[in-house]
Amino acid sequence: MRRNLSNLLLALSCLVCFTKCKKGSDDNSGGNNTLPQASINDISQERSRQNTTYRFEVSLNASASADVNVHYATVASSAKEGTDFIATSGTLTIPAGQMKGTIDVTVVGDSLRQADQYFGVKLDQPKNCTLKDDQGFGTIVNENGLYLPVDGAGYTTPVSYPGYTLAWSDEFDGNTVNESNWTFEKGNNNGWGNNELENYTDRPQNAFVSKGNLIIEARKEALSNLNYTSARMITKQKRVFKFGRIDIRAKLPKTKGIWPALWMLGNNIDQVNWPACGEIDIMELLGQEPSKAYQTVHYGANYTVHESKGSNYTLNGEGFDQKFHVFSLDWEQDKMRILVDDQEAFSCTKSNLGEPYPFNNEFFFIFNIAVGGNWPGAPDGTTQFPQRMFVDYVRVFQK
Numbered sequence: 001m002r003r004n005l006s007n008l009l010l011a012l013s014c015l016v017c018f019t020k021c022k023k024g025s026d027d028n029s030g031g032n033n034t035l036p037q038a039s040i041n042d043i044s045q046e047r048s049r050q051n052t053t054y055r056f057e058v059s060l061n062a063s064a065s066a067d068v069n070v071h072y073a074t075v076a077s078s079a080k081e082g083t084d085f086i087a088t089s090g091t092l093t094i095p096a097g098q099m100k101g102t103i104d105v106t107v108v109g110d111s112l113r114q115a116d117q118y119f120g121v122k123l124d125q126p127k128n129c130t131l132k133d134d135q136g137f138g139t140i141v142n143e144n145g146l147y148l149p150v151d152g153a154g155y156t157t158p159v160s161y162p163g164y165t166l167a168w169s170d171e172f173d174g175n176t177v178n179e180s181n182w183t184f185e186k187g188n189n190n191g192w193g194n195n196e197l198e199n200y201t202d203r204p205q206n207a208f209v210s211k212g213n214l215i216i217e218a219r220k221e222a223l224s225n226l227n228y229t230s231a232r233m234i235t236k237q238k239r240v241f242k243f244g245r246i247d248i249r250a251k252l253p254k255t256k257g258i259w260p261a262l263w264m265l266g267n268n269i270d271q272v273n274w275p276a277c278g279e280i281d282i283m284e285l286l287g288q289e290p291s292k293a294y295q296t297v298h299y300g301a302n303y304t305v306h307e308s309k310g311s312n313y314t315l316n317g318e319g320f321d322q323k324f325h326v327f328s329l330d331w332e333q334d335k336m337r338i339l340v341d342d343q344e345a346f347s348c349t350k351s352n353l354g355e356p357y358p359f360n361n362e363f364f365f366i367f368n369i370a371v372g373g374n375w376p377g378a379p380d381g382t383t384q385f386p387q388r389m390f391v392d393y394v395r396v397f398q399k
Contacts, residue, residue, distance in 0.1 A: 035128065035129050035130050036060040036061055036062040036063065036064050036068065036128075036129050037060065037061045037130050037131070037132040038058055038059070038068065038070055038094075038126060038129045038130070038131055038132060038133075039058070039059055039061075039131075039133035040056055040057070040058050040103075040123055040133055040134070040135065040136035041056060041057050041136055042137045043136070043139065044139035044141060045107075045138075045140070046141045046144060047107060047109070047110055047111075048109055049110070049111045050109040051106050051108055052109065053104050053105070053106060054085075054104070054105045054106075054107050054138050055102050055103070056102065056103045056104075056105065056121050056138070057100060057101075057102055058070065058072075058094070058100065058101045058102070058103065058123070059100050060094060060100070060129060061099075061132070062099070063096070063097050063099050064094070064096055064097075064128050064129060065097075066096050066128045067093055067094070067095055067096050068093065068101075068126070068127065068128045069091055069092070069126070069128065070091070070092050070094075070124070070125065070127070070129065071089070071090070071091050071092075071123070071124050071125040072091070072122065072123050073088075073121070073122050074105055074119060074120065074122075075122050076119055077117075077119050077120060078115075078118050079117035079119040079138070082108075084107065084117055084119070084140060085105055085107045085119055086107075086108065088103075088104075088105055088106075091125075105119075105138065107140055111146055111147040112142065112145050112148070113142065113143065113146065113210075114142045114145065115143070116139055116140060116143060117142060118137060118138065118139055118140070119138045119140070120136065120137055121135065121136040122134065123135065123136075143205075143386075144205050146175075146204060146208050146210060148208075148210045148213075148215055148388075149210070149211045150251065150390050151323075152324060152392070153323050153324065154249075155249075155323070155325050155326050155342075156324070156326065157247045157326045157328070157342070157395075159395075161245060161397050164244070164397035164398060165397065165398060166395060166396070166397055167397065167398040168239055168241070168395075168396045169393060169396065170182075170214075170393065170394050171212065171393045172212055172392070172393065173209075174209055175209060176204075176208070176209055177208070177209055177214065177233070180238065181235055181238055181239055182235060182238070183233070183234050183235070183236060183237075183238065184200070184207070184231060184233055185200055185232045185233075185234055186200050186201060186202055187199060187200060188226055191373070192232075192370070192373075195372070196259075196370045196371060197226065197227065197228050197372035197373070197379075198218065198226065198228040198230040198369075198370060198372070199223045199226040199228065199230075200230055200231055200232040200368070201223070201229055201230075203229075205219065206218075206219065206229055206230055206231040207231035207233060212392065213391060213392055214367070214391040215389070215390055215391075216231045216367065216368065216369050217230070217231070217369075217387070218230040218253070218258060218369045218385065218386060218387045218388075219386045220379075220386075230368065230369045231368065231369070232366065232367075232368035232370075233366070233367045234365065235364045235365045235366075236265075236364040237364075239364065240267045240363065241363060241364075242360070242361060242363070243331050243332055243398060243399075244331055244396050244398035245328065245329070245330055245331070245397040246394070246395070246396050246397075247326050247327075247328045247393070247394070247395045247397075248262050248282060248283070248326065248327045248328070248393070248395075249325070249326045249327075249391070249392040250262060250324065250325065250327065250389060250390060250391045250392065251320070251323065251325075251389070251392075252283075252290070252293075252319075252320040252321055252325075253287055253321060253369065253387035253389055254287055254290035254319055254320075254321035255383045255384050255387055256287055256379055256380050256383045257372050257376050257379030257380065258287030258369060258370075258371060258376065258379070258387045259284065259285070259286060259369065259370040259371070259373055259376045260284070260287075260369045260370075260389045261281065261283065261284045261366070261367070261368055261369075261370070262282050262283040262327055262365075262367055262391075263280060263281045263282055263283070263284070263365075263366050264280040264282065264329075264365055265278070265279055265280075265363060265364060265366060266278040266279070266362070266363055267361065273303070274303070275298045275300045275302075275307075276300065276301055276302060276358060277361075278297070278358030278359050278361065279296075279297065279298035279299075280329065280336070280338075280359070281294065281295060281296040281297070281298070281310070282327050282329050282338055283295070283327040283340075284296065285320060286375065287387070288376065288377075290319030290320055290321050291314050291315045291319045291320065292312050292313070292314045292315075293312060293313050293314075293320060293325075293327070293345070294310060294311075294312045295312065295313065295340075295345050296308055296309070296310030297310065297348060297353070297359065299353060299357070299359070300356075301356055307353075309348055309352075309353065310346060311345055311346040312345070313340040313343070313346075325340060325341055326339075326340070326341055326342070327340055328340075334349060334350035334351075334357070334360065335347070335348070335350065336348055336349075336359060365394065367389075369387065369389055
């Protein structure tokens with residue numbers, strides 16, 4: 001499990017009662033350098049929903065001719081007593097002739113996805129030994145928890161419209177991503193045509209469902225020779241649509257080099273390739289422009305004659321990361337409109353796009369967060385991770 005050293009040092013700065021004992025510092029040693037030296041290890045462990053045991057090991061560099069005793073006590077840091085771990089103290093005895101003993105600390109169960117937390121175990125009062133390392137650090141790994149509530153404030157849309165019926169929706173109300181609706185695309189696929197930097201996975205670290213939201217999370221972590229991970233989910237061959245009113249309620253990430261998108265591709269892409277299949281970008285956002293959402297359609301007979309038409313919608317005084325907004329596609333034969341919070345942001349017709357016009361065919365959904373790429377550029381020193389896109393629902397209404 002990776003460990004952020006700078007965060008660890010910061011979290012442990014409040015352990016004021018931890019004072020590193022010097023080698024051989026022991027009022028029982030009497031200057032006797034033949035006493036064994038005791039050390040305690042560090043532990044990094046995934047937090048569970050249930051209480052779990054973090055077992056610290058105290059080891060001697062040589063066996064002693066008499067029982068070794070050392071006092072221990074837990075010390076709070078970013079992990080708090082009672083809330084995150086059960087405080088404990090006592091005396092550890094390592095019998096004569098043996099070289100190891102253990103100290104167990106109970107970590108309180110929790111599934112909240114949050115920053116990792118830290119606590120310590122301090123050794124003192126050694127008898128028949130000296131202390132080489134007198135403090136062990138425990139890292140409670142919370143970053144993979146599957147519970148993540150979020151403020152649901154923002155724009156919303158109705159569950160029905162006059163003259164329409166609900167053809168399909170995903171409200172993300174379960175405990176896992178519904179794979180009868182979604183397939184995870186994986187890997188980097190040579191940058192997905194955009195020189196993207198992430199490795200897409202199907203792990204719950206990168207996509208999970210919590211409190212009625214789909215959460216896609218981009219991380220800075222090494223995996224398969226790439227430095228970032230994220231998720232890209234598609235409904236291809238599972239949920240495909242032609243025409244209707246589509247509503248997607250989402251809260252977006254914000255930081256340099258992050259590129260979230262809610263979009264659609266023509267279901268015949270395997271037969272005719274891109275851009276002949278057509279692409280409808282209901283929402284794209286550059287993390288360094290958190291107030292501006294882009295709407296674009298891509299088309300053309302082949303890659304060399306690729307064409308596009310689009311626009312953007314800018315919020316006044318806030319970013320799309322602050323509240324939920326609804327991105328909608330109003331889609332009919334030979335014409336489309338893209339809306340943001342029911343305000344028209346972009347429209348086009350067959351007559352102003354010309355031929356070939358692929359948007360009278362079936363399309364499937366793609367939800368993803370890209371990291372880097374030609375358009376947003378790479379993350380830089382200002383970029384913060386993890387970054388998350390929350391999707392409350394996707395609904396398709398048809399006449």
